[in-house]
Amino acid sequence: MKKRWLAVVLAGALAGASLAGCSGSDPQGPIISPEDPIEEEVTINFWGWGDLAEQQNYQTLVNQFMAEEGNENITVIYRGINSATYMTTLRASARNLPELFYMPDYDFLEWVSAGSLKDISAYVEEEELSQLWPQAVDEYYYNPDTATLGQSEGAGLYGLPKDLGPFTLVYNKSLLDARIEQKGLDADEIYAEYLTPTQAMTWEKFRTLLKMLVNDANNDGTPDDSVYGISHYEIETAVYSNNANFFNDDASEQRITDQNFIDALQFIADLTLVDHVMVPSALQSDMDGFTRFVNQQCIFSFMGPWDCAQFWGFDIPFTYNILPVPYNGENPDAMSTAWVGSMGYCVSARANSLQTAAAMRLAKYLCMNEDAQREFYELGQQVPNLVSMATDEYLNDTQGLLEGKDPADRSVWVDTINGTSDTDRIGGKVRPRYYTYSSGWYDDFLTYIDEQGLWTGERTAEQICKAYAPSFQSVLTEMKANLG
Amino acid sequence: MYPDELVRTAGEELPSPRVPKKKKVSVQERKEHLIAFLFILPPIVGFLIFTALSVVFTFVYSFQGYNSLSGISENVGFANYIDLFTHVTRAPLFGKAIVNTIVLLLSVPFSMILGLILAGLLRLGEIKGSKFFQVLYYVPAVSSAVALNIVWNYIFRSNGVFNTLLGLDVIWLDGDVTIKVAIIFKNSLNAMGGAMILYLAGMLNVPKDLYEASSLDGAGKVRQFFSITLPLISPVTFYLLITGVIGGLQSYADAQVFAAGNTGATTIVYFIWQQGIQGNNNQGLASAASVLLAVLIMIVTLIQFKFSNKWVYEE
Numbered sequence: 001m002k003k004r005w006l007a008v009v010l011a012g013a014l015a016g017a018s019l020a021g022c023s024g025s026d027p028q029g030p031i032i033s034p035e036d037p038i039e040e041e042v043t044i045n046f047w048g049w050g051d052l053a054e055q056q057n058y059q060t061l062v063n064q065f066m067a068e069e070g071n072e073n074i075t076v077i078y079r080g081i082n083s084a085t086y087m088t089t090l091r092a093s094a095r096n097l098p099e100l101f102y103m104p105d106y107d108f109l110e111w112v113s114a115g116s117l118k119d120i121s122a123y124v125e126e127e128e129l130s131q132l133w134p135q136a137v138d139e140y141y142y143n144p145d146t147a148t149l150g151q152s153e154g155a156g157l158y159g160l161p162k163d164l165g166p167f168t169l170v171y172n173k174s175l176l177d178a179r180i181e182q183k184g185l186d187a188d189e190i191y192a193e194y195l196t197p198t199q200a201m202t203w204e205k206f207r208t209l210l211k212m213l214v215n216d217a218n219n220d221g222t223p224d225d226s227v228y229g230i231s232h233y234e235i236e237t238a239v240y241s242n243n244a245n246f247f248n249d250d251a252s253e254q255r256i257t258d259q260n261f262i263d264a265l266q267f268i269a270d271l272t273l274v275d276h277v278m279v280p281s282a283l284q285s286d287m288d289g290f291t292r293f294v295n296q297q298c299i300f301s302f303m304g305p306w307d308c309a310q311f312w313g314f315d316i317p318f319t320y321n322i323l324p325v326p327y328n329g330e331n332p333d334a335m336s337t338a339w340v341g342s343m344g345y346c347v348s349a350r351a352n353s354l355q356t357a358a359a360m361r362l363a364k365y366l367c368m369n370e371d372a373q374r375e376f377y378e379l380g381q382q383v384p385n386l387v388s389m390a391t392d393e394y395l396n397d398t399q400g401l402l403e404g405k406d407p408a409d410r411s412v413w414v415d416t417i418n419g420t421s422d423t424d425r426i427g428g429k430v431r432p433r434y435y436t437y438s439s440g441w442y443d444d445f446l447t448y449i450d451e452q453g454l455w456t457g458e459r460t461a462e463q464i465c466k467a468y469a470p471s472f473q474s475v476l477t478e479m480k481a482n483l484g
Numbered sequence: 485m486y487p488d489e490l491v492r493t494a495g496e497e498l499p500s501p502r503v504p505k506k507k508k509v510s511v512q513e514r515k516e517h518l519i520a521f522l523f524i525l526p527p528i529v530g531f532l533i534f535t536a537l538s539v540v541f542t543f544v545y546s547f548q549g550y551n552s553l554s555g556i557s558e559n560v561g562f563a564n565y566i567d568l569f570t571h572v573t574r575a576p577l578f579g580k581a582i583v584n585t586i587v588l589l590l591s592v593p594f595s596m597i598l599g600l601i602l603a604g605l606l607r608l609g610e611i612k613g614s615k616f617f618q619v620l621y622y623v624p625a626v627s628s629a630v631a632l633n634i635v636w637n638y639i640f641r642s643n644g645v646f647n648t649l650l651g652l653d654v655i656w657l658d659g660d661v662t663i664k665v666a667i668i669f670k671n672s673l674n675a676m677g678g679a680m681i682l683y684l685a686g687m688l689n690v691p692k693d694l695y696e697a698s699s700l701d702g703a704g705k706v707r708q709f710f711s712i713t714l715p716l717i718s719p720v721t722f723y724l725l726i727t728g729v730i731g732g733l734q735s736y737a738d739a740q741v742f743a744a745g746n747t748g749a750t751t752i753v754y755f756i757w758q759q760g761i762q763g764n765n766n767q768g769l770a771s772a773a774s775v776l777l778a779v780l781i782m783i784v785t786l787i788q789f790k791f792s793n794k795w796v797y798e799e
Contacts, residue, residue, distance in 0.1 A: 087763050094553045110765065114553035282658035285746065286641045440764045444573045447747050451660075471572040 031122050032357035034364060042358045043075040044351075045098035047090065050381075053309060055080030057379055061372055065365050074358045097348035100359040103159055105139055105342045106433035109149060112142045112158045113437065113483055118347040119156035123360040128368060129157075132385050133417055136161035139430060140344050147483045148250075149435065159344025160367040163306070163382035166340045166416035166428045167234060169325050170303040170407070171195070174318035175227070175296055179213045195323060197409035200336030200426055202329025203241075203267055210277035213299055221276040229277030230300040231289035234325075235446070237302070238264040240337035240429050241327035246445075246472075251435040252480050254473045256445075256465045260331060265454065265461035267328070273457045281455035304341065305413055308380030312405060322407040324416060324426045335425035338416050342430065374399070383413050390414055437479035445472065539778075546771035553765065564772035574759070574766075578773065580747060581755040585733060587664055588751065591671035592728035596721065598672060599679025604709065606680070607687045618684070621677035633741035636670045640742075660748035667738050667749055679724050686717035718797045726788055733781050752777050 032038075048058055062078045065071060079098070081089055090101060094116060103111060111117055129137050140159035141152045148155070180187045194201055194209045201209070210229030217224055239245060244260035247253060255261060271278035279289075279298065293301035294316060303311075303322065311320070324336040345363040347356055366372055373384040377394050378401040384390040393399055395414055402410075412426075419427040433439040445468070449455075452464045509517075546564055550557040568578045602621060606614045624632060639645045640656040647654060656666040694712050703711065736753040743749035750758075752773060760770025 088761055091552060091761075091763065091765070095555055107763070111553060114551060116553050282655040283642060285658045285744065286643070286655075438763075438765060441573070444577075451747060474572045 030353055032353050034123055034357050034361040036357070037070055038073050038354070038358060038361075040354060041073045041075070042354045043077065044100060044355050044358050044362070045077045045079065046359075046362060047079045047081060047086075047098045047101040049081050049083040049086040049102055051083075051310070052080075053313060053379070054381060057375065057381070061366065061375060062362070064371075065362055068365075071361065074361065076358075076362060097350065099348050099351040099355045100363055101346055101348070102162060103344045103346040105344070106431055106439045108140065108159070108344060108434065109142070109436065109483075110438050111346070113144070113147060115144075116349055117158040118349045118351060118356060119158060120160070120347055120356075120360060120363075121157045123356065124157065124160070124364070128364070131368060131387065132161060133164050133387055133390075135340075135417070135430075136164040136342055136385065139342050139434065140346075159346040160363050161385055162343040162345055162367065163376075163385065164340055164342050164417055165304040165306055165382060166338045166413050167237070167302050167304045168338045168412055168416055169300060169323040170293065170320055171300045171323065172293065172296060172298075172318050173321050173406075175299050176213065179299065183212065185212065195321075197321075197323060197412050198415070198420070198426075200324035201326040203326050204329055206326040207271070207275050207277070210271070210300070211275055214277050216276055219276060221272065221280065226297055228279045228292075228298040229275075230271065231279055231292045231298040232284055232301070233268040233271060233278065234302050234339065235265070235268065236339040236431055237325045237337070238268050240339065241325055241334055242267075242331055243328075243333040243335070246432045247435070247476055251432075251476060254469055254476055256472055257469045260328075260334075262461045262465050263328065263331075265449070265465065269454050269457070269461060272455065281450065305377075305383050306381055308405070308407075310380075312380050320406050321409055322412045323409075324412055327425070335427060338428050339431045340417060340428035374401070378402070380405070383410075383417065391418075436476070437482045441472070441475050441479070444475070542771045542774050545768055546775045548768050548771075550767045551765065552767055560768065564768045565776070567769055568772055568776070574769065577747075577750070577758075578752075578755055581750050581752045584664070584739075584749055585735065585751045588667055588671070588735060588738065588749070589729060589732040591668045591675065592725065592732055594668065594672035595675035595728065596679050596724050598676035599681075599724075600683050602676060602680040603683035603687060604713075606684060608705075618681065621680050623677065624674040625678040625681075629737040630741050632670075632674060633737050636666075637742050637744075640666045640670075657743065657746065663743055663746050663748040667742060670742070671738070675728065682720050682724060683717060686720035687713060690716045715797050718795060722788075722792055722796045726785060729784055729788070730781055733777065733784070 046062065048055070050058070058080060059078055062076045066074060066076055086102070087104070087107060090097070097116065103117070137157070137160075138150050138152065140157055140161065141155040142149055142158050143151070143155035145154070177187065180190055190209070194205055214229045215224045215227070216222065239261055242260045242264040244258055244264055245255050246261070247255050268278075272280050279292065287295070287297075289298075289301045290303070290307065290310075292298050293303075294311075294314060296318060302325075325338045327336045328334040345367060347359045347363070351359055367385055370386065370389065373386055373389055374393075376382050377384050377389075384394050391414060394402075395411055397403060415426045416428040433442050448468055448471075449461075449464050452467070453459050454461055454464050545557075547559060547561060548557045549560040549563070567574055569575050602617075606618060637657070641647075642653075642655050642657075646652070646656070654662060656662045690713055694716075695708055698708050698712060734753055735751045736757065739745065739749050739751045739754035740757070745754075756770045756773045756777070758764060759766040759773065
């Protein structure tokens with residue numbers, strides 16, 4: 001009797017497992033242009049992330065979208081999810097995705113190669129795309145036949161950019177000015193020499209500036225007033241700004257043993273170990289860089305345009321401004337290169353033709369509509385996607401919506417996205433995780449260099465990178481194999 | 485034996501065994517049984533779906549390479565189990581998680597000892613307001629593990645209460661060893677209240693006449709404690725040990741909330757979460773780790789039961 005029961009349970013479980021694997025239907029249907037009137041009633045789900053303020057803002061925009069003429073038959077159910085749990089939630093719903101959802105660039109390849117995202121090429125006109133930052137649009141091209149990213153030729157478009165966010169250097173201007181005065185330094189000289197929005201500092205200059213500003217009389221690495229020079233340093237930024245990378249162009253061969261890569265890591269470690277100007281890694285686990293900066297326990301940190309919403313929301317008691325990230329002046333091929341993050345509006349591959357048309361109408365509204373883009377920059381959430389708006393209205397605040405709001409030099413973000421002339425040598429680059437099948441390797445790398453004592457000086461960057469290279473190479477090979 | 489069997493002679497036929505007659509179940513009784521069954525049906529269904537079926541699925545998936553995005557699953561044999569011990573990046577993480585989980589179990593005996601001491605003090609009745617202390621020490625047992633871990637995280641920060649009160653300059657949340665010390669310390673304090681209540685209940689059940697008799701024989705309090713109290717409450721100790729070790733092997737919140745992923749405190753369940761849920765899309769590997777964890781828990785529990793007859797008092 002017991003055996004019979006067991007057999008029934010096992011059979012049920014296996015049947016359930018096989019059914020789960022086979023579930024789903026082919027929702028393909030005739031393409032309905034988003035421009036055509038939608039006569040039937042259609043409901044779509046739209047998932048995004050962000051803090052409460054951002055969620056409320058999105059809900060308002062979604063309501064505005066539904067109220068617009070021609071959208072009467074579209075019902076959008078918006079769900080805002082905390083950014084920390086967003087991808088876990090989305091992954092748990094992978095077999096039953098909402099019709100429209102955010103997709104961070106570093107997870108894009110895994111999802112698009114699994115066939116979870118819909119090719120939306122037929123739903124967008126070239127003319128519409130030409131209004132947007134080209135590098136933002138290019139990120140969402142994928143050729144399933146060759147498994148290549150970022151090139152439009154022969155590829156499908158699998159998302160519209162939500163934003164393009166350069167993560168640049170930020171400084172507490174109030175604190176810096178007070179420190180300049182306290183130390184008897186020449187403010188004009190400091191600003192002209194080090195703090196120019198159109199000319200990035202070299203690593204050497206940056207170290208010199210930080211050492212000038214930090215109060216550490218006995219040079220023991222603990223500032224006398226607990227105010228560090230910089231909260232932390234972005235690894236990708238240092239690597240990119242020394243003309244290095246984690247791997248080659250198609251992410252098949254590791255490059256962490258290249259001298260430029262090693263030098264970039266050692267530069268970061270030395271900010272704590274040699275110069276005593278950066279928060280030691282052990283203390284970074286107490287408080288993240290953003291919080292430390294808001295608490296005025298450091299002069300420099302890093303920020304992206306989306307951080308403005310929080311700064312303005314906090315009503316912080318100091319002024320701040322941004323700068324292009326420093327680069328290695330000793331490397332003639334190096335230039336200031338910040339990482340530029342992006343997120344896409346993607347449509348579920350399972351959405352039917354009517355849902356796809358409605359989802360695309362909403363995606364275009366959020367991505368390209370002037371009012372929506374204006375609302376986003378006014379709320380401090382992003383640099384506008386529309387190039388003309390970003391380079392004029394946003395940059396010069398022609399609408400007067402950013403009056404009195406920091407940072408004053410928003411041009412740094414636009415320059416970082418756009419890339420400036422050879423003389424200024426400022427640019428941006430998508431994060432390396434974008435190019436790989438999965439993004440967990442990056443955390444594994446950080447864990448490894450931390451455990452091996454790079455930040456405490458137990459081992460040098462060279463020793464650590466050379467020791468880790470074979471493991472990293474096998475991870476890259478494995479990820480490449482996953483793409484087929 | 486029945487008396488008539490004693491006088492039965494050889495060769496005499498044995499009477500056919502008495503088969504109890506099947507009791508007829510009335511319609512009313514059937515109805516009652518049905519209603520009773522319906523009452524227990526929801527938990528049974530819940531158990532089958534969320535526990536039994538999950539166990540079966542986990543076992544099946546541990547032999548599969550499953551892509552949760554595409555839904556494609558393929559048989560990979562023992563590859564996931566082998567990966568746990570040989571993969572270039574996952575094996576070190578899994579090994580570390582095993583070591584961490586085992587080391588962090590040290591909080592189990594510490595919490596039991598602390599609970600026993602507290603129960604002993606309260607039992608002696610020498611502490612005024614003992615009821616208040618019972619409630620106070622028991623509060624962590626009824627509090628959310630996440631909330632507790634957040635509070636402890638603040639306490640153990642470099643500028644937190646712990647360092648400030650003791651005048652220390654230790655970075656508890658970062659080091660490989662210090663984070664373990666902090667977790668063992670906090671878990672010992674968190675669990676001692678629960679242990680105290682159970683020990684106290686156990687002590688109250690020890691017959692008073694044993695103490696009276698031993699007093700007449702000249703035994704002091706200490707002798708009474710070690711010769712009477714401790715052996716007679718050994719079933720409580722056994723229960724605390726079993727549940728503490730099983731709970732410790734399933735620890736997750738410490739690694740996730742308190743240590744915020746610090747590799748010095750990652751546990752087996754945290755590793756499973758990382759691989760299967762967080763974003764690595766390695767459900768097969770996570771399933772294999774889950775199966776191994778279940779086997780480990782079973783073995784440890786069986787060993788504990790096996791040796792329990794040597795030290796656990798049974799009436």
